[in-house]
Amino acid sequence: MHNFLPTAYFEHQFVPFKEANISIATHALHYGTGAFGGMRGIPDPQNPNQILLFRLDRHCQRLSQSARLLHFDLPADKIEQIIKDFVQKNRPQTSFYIRPFVYTSDLGIAPRLHNIEKNFFVYGIELGDYLSPDGVSCRISSWCRQADHSLPLRGKISGAYITSSLAKTEAVESGFDEAILMNAQGKVSEASGMNIFIVRHGKIITPGFEQDILEGITRDSVLQLARDLGIPVVERPVDKSELLIADEVFLSGTAAKITPVKRIENYTTPSERPITEKLRDKLTAITENRDSQYQQWVFPIPLN
Missing domain, CATH: 3.30.470.10 (Aminotransferase class 4, branched-chain amino acid transferase, N-terminal domain)
Structure with missing residues (x-):
């Protein structure tokens, strides 16, 4: 309903x-x-x-x-x-x-x-939680993220979301919560409607714009918060095998906010997620206007 x-x-x-x-x-x-x-x-x-x-x-x-x-x-x-x-x-x-x-x-x-x-x-x-805040399971989709030379991926074009829909349904019908799409070069791109991050050796790593990702606003926020918190950030191509051995994996998006990934295919990610939790707590405080450092990100709309 x-x-x-x-x-x-x-x-x-x-x-x-x-x-x-x-x-x-x-x-x-x-x-x-x-x-x-x-x-x-x-x-x-x-x-x-x-x-x-x-x-x-x-x-x-x-x-x-x-x-x-x-x-x-x-x-x-x-x-x-x-x-x-x-x-x-x-x-x-x-x-x-x-x-x-x-x-x-x-x-x-x-x-x-x-x-x-x-x-x-x-x-x-x-809308409450779009994905479970406790974490989600993901499969690597058999569908490939479109390339920018075939469709303008710098915009949220509605027609592009047929691929997201196919990937999401494939994932759910095969027992997972969410899909991870690779791009045409075989590198990690994004989830069905979220950007993806991994943590390795204390660094946050995420695919860059050249990996056919959407320019996510929550993604941008996460990168800024990480830098401000002194967490090293790297934007570069990510291989499938890196997902499977990462210390932490999480998704970001307007609907998903920051959602940890607890399993990818048949590989379980570590249950301790200190960087994911730190970023999620920070983002929650900001959206509730409890963090004066980021008040420029919050737009109060008076109801009187």
């Missing part, structure tokens, strides 16, 4: 969620010509009259860039203002997730991005 927030932004206005409907002939539905964002919000634990959004500016910048890949000019500041208004109209009482979406809204049948109507909507859903 999904608990959607009652109000959506649709076709340039705020309407009841149940009335925000598209036609079955919508272009993006057929060709995957959309792009989305995702951000978390929580009621402020210290102030019941405001909502906290994590890194709203970066999320809006990335969605604006994704829209540009679809030949759609949608300024980041416009997205940001609509999302602030959206939160104030819905006044959520629990942890939630916002899904803004840009798409080709025309009803034509030709696959194209030129001379076609585009649009933008926003809706929200109550």
Whole structure:
């Protein structure tokens, strides 16, 4: 059962969620010509009259860039203002997730991005833990992460998520929680909707942008936190065998936050995860506005 927030932004206005409907002939539905964002919000634990959004500016910048890949000019500041208004109209009482979406809204049948109507909507859903905070099991997917020369991976293009969907279902139906995708060069890329990190000998190692990963905002946050905590960080290609002998493995994403990996295929990772736990505790404190050093990452939205 999904608990959607009652109000959506649709076709340039705020309407009841149940009335925000598209036609079955919508272009993006057929060709995957959309792009989305995702951000978390929580009621402020210290102030019941405001909502906290994590890194709203970066999320809006990335969605604006994704829209540009679809030949759609949608300024980041416009997205940001609509999302602030959206939160104030819905006044959520629990942890939630916002899904803004840009798409080709025309009803034509030709696959194209030129001379076609585009649009933008926003809706929200109550959301607790997306993955188990105790840790997940992963399998190496038989599906390969797309390459940037075939699909613009610097944007969250909706059509790209067929691969994520195939990988996730393959993993779950074979007894695992999550999938890890390799890229076309056989190096570790990412999970179905999360970035991946390993810890070896006190260093955090993660695939770089050249490994066909999404430019994750939580990933960026983890790297900044690690550096500030004095933990060495290396961005480089990662081999499959490194996953199996790592001291710690964890996933990061807006929905997943920081989630430890407890098993990969038939290899169990160590149960002690000091670096993962330190980063997760730090990120939780920041999102709850309990860490003054990172207040610029937290956007309070007043409800009065």
